[in-house]
Amino acid sequence: MRVAIVHDWLYVLGGAEQVLREILKCYPNADVYTLFDLLRPEDRRKLGFETSHTSFLQKMPFLKRHHRSYLPLMPLAIEQFDLSSYDLVISSSAAVAKGVITGPDQLHVAYVHSPMRYAWDLQHVYLKESGMESGIKSVVARSILHQMRMWDARTAHGPDAIITNSQFVARRVKKTYGRDSRVIYPPVTLANRDVILPVGNHFLAASRLVPYKRIEPIVRAFNEMPDLELVVAGAGPEAERLKKLAGSNVKFVGFVPDNDLRDLMTTARAFVFAAEEDFGIVLVEAQSEGTPVLALGKGGARESIAGSGPRPTGMFFDKPDPQSIVECVRSFVAREKTISRLDCRHRATLFSAERFRNQFVAAVNEELERFRAGDQGLETPRLIA
Structure with a gap:
C-alpha cells in the first residue's frame, strides 16, 4: 500500500509537526507533501x-517571514499535487492540506487541527496583525x-473521513463543514526526568508574544499582585510593548530552548494561559512536568x-x-496544597504519543476496512448490447 502524507507547510517545529512525526512513525515509508519546506x-530527520x-510556493521570495501573504495562492498550490499513484492519503491540516485532490479509488483521511482560522474566527485578528x-x-x-471560506467549505467534502484533535474542534468542524468527525487527541512529548527539581516561587506564562495569545492580561494581572512573581517565556512582535507594561515582579526571559522551558515549567508554582486554543x-x-495549569475555561483546555x-x-x-486572572490566581494560592503534582503528571499520560499512534492506526484501519467493503459492495454494471 502506497501512502502519502500531506502537511500544510514546514518552517518551524510546532504542535502540528509533532503530529506529523507520530504519523510518520505509523507509516515510515510514506512520502511527505507540503506547500513549502524550509526546515x-x-x-x-527529527520528524x-x-x-x-x-x-511552486517553495520558490517564492520572503517566504519564511511572509508566508501568510501567499494565503490566496495556497488552495491552487495544494490542488497541484499529483497523488494519483497512492492508495492512502493522510492530510494533516490546519489550513489547506485537506483540499488535496484524490480519486474514488483512494482513501483520504484528514486529521484536522482546526478549520482555517485565518479565514474564519481569526479573520479580524489576521487583518489587524x-x-x-x-x-x-x-x-x-x-x-x-x-473566497477562501467558500473553497474551504467546498473541499471539506473531499476527505473520506475526518479526525479532529479535540471535541472543541469537532464542534467547529460540524458547524463549519456540516461533517461528523472522530476525536483523537494529539501526541504530547511527556516529561522524562530522573530528578524532580524543587518548586520555585514563580508562576509561568509561555507562548509566542502575539496579540491572540493574550499575554497582556496575564502581565496586567500580576501587576496587581506585586507579592507574586511571573516569568514570561517567548519572543514575538509584542515583546517590547509588554515589557513596558510590566511591573518589577514580571520577568521576561525571551525565547528559551525546550529543555530550559521544561525546567521553568517543573519549578513553577503554576502555568498561566489566557488564550483560547483548539487543544493546547x-x-x-506543563502538567506532565507536575505543574498545575490556570487557564481560560474555553476551547481545548476544558478537555x-x-x-x-x-x-x-x-x-x-x-x-x-x-x-478574572487575579481572582483565579488568588484562589489557587489559597488551595495550592490540595492540587497534587503527581495527579498533574498522571493526567498528562492520557495524551501520550504511544496512545495517539495506537488510536490513529486503529482509526485508519477501520476506515480502510469500510472503504474496501464499500468497493466490494458495488454491483458490476451490465453491458448493454
Whole structure:
C-alpha cells in the first residue's frame, strides 16, 4: 500500500509537526507533501523523513517571514499535487492540506487541527496583525478571505473521513463543514526526568508574544499582585510593548530552548494561559512536568485539564481579563496544597504519543476496512448490447 502524507507547510517545529512525526512513525515509508519546506536537514530527520515534495510556493521570495501573504495562492498550490499513484492519503491540516485532490479509488483521511482560522474566527485578528483593518487593502483582503471560506467549505467534502484533535474542534468542524468527525487527541512529548527539581516561587506564562495569545492580561494581572512573581517565556512582535507594561515582579526571559522551558515549567508554582486554543499541547506539557495549569475555561483546555473532581490538575477563569486572572490566581494560592503534582503528571499520560499512534492506526484501519467493503459492495454494471 502506497501512502502519502500531506502537511500544510514546514518552517518551524510546532504542535502540528509533532503530529506529523507520530504519523510518520505509523507509516515510515510514506512520502511527505507540503506547500513549502524550509526546515533544516536535522529538523527533517527529527520528524522522520529526509526529503519532501513541495509546491511552486517553495520558490517564492520572503517566504519564511511572509508566508501568510501567499494565503490566496495556497488552495491552487495544494490542488497541484499529483497523488494519483497512492492508495492512502493522510492530510494533516490546519489550513489547506485537506483540499488535496484524490480519486474514488483512494482513501483520504484528514486529521484536522482546526478549520482555517485565518479565514474564519481569526479573520479580524489576521487583518489587524497585517495592518489591513481599513481602506482599499482591507476590502481586497476581506474579499479574498471570503473566497477562501467558500473553497474551504467546498473541499471539506473531499476527505473520506475526518479526525479532529479535540471535541472543541469537532464542534467547529460540524458547524463549519456540516461533517461528523472522530476525536483523537494529539501526541504530547511527556516529561522524562530522573530528578524532580524543587518548586520555585514563580508562576509561568509561555507562548509566542502575539496579540491572540493574550499575554497582556496575564502581565496586567500580576501587576496587581506585586507579592507574586511571573516569568514570561517567548519572543514575538509584542515583546517590547509588554515589557513596558510590566511591573518589577514580571520577568521576561525571551525565547528559551525546550529543555530550559521544561525546567521553568517543573519549578513553577503554576502555568498561566489566557488564550483560547483548539487543544493546547503546552498545557499538557506543563502538567506532565507536575505543574498545575490556570487557564481560560474555553476551547481545548476544558478537555486537557481536570478543573474539578477528586484529582484536579488546575483551575479555570471565565474571561481573559486581568481581574478574572487575579481572582483565579488568588484562589489557587489559597488551595495550592490540595492540587497534587503527581495527579498533574498522571493526567498528562492520557495524551501520550504511544496512545495517539495506537488510536490513529486503529482509526485508519477501520476506515480502510469500510472503504474496501464499500468497493466490494458495488454491483458490476451490465453491458448493454
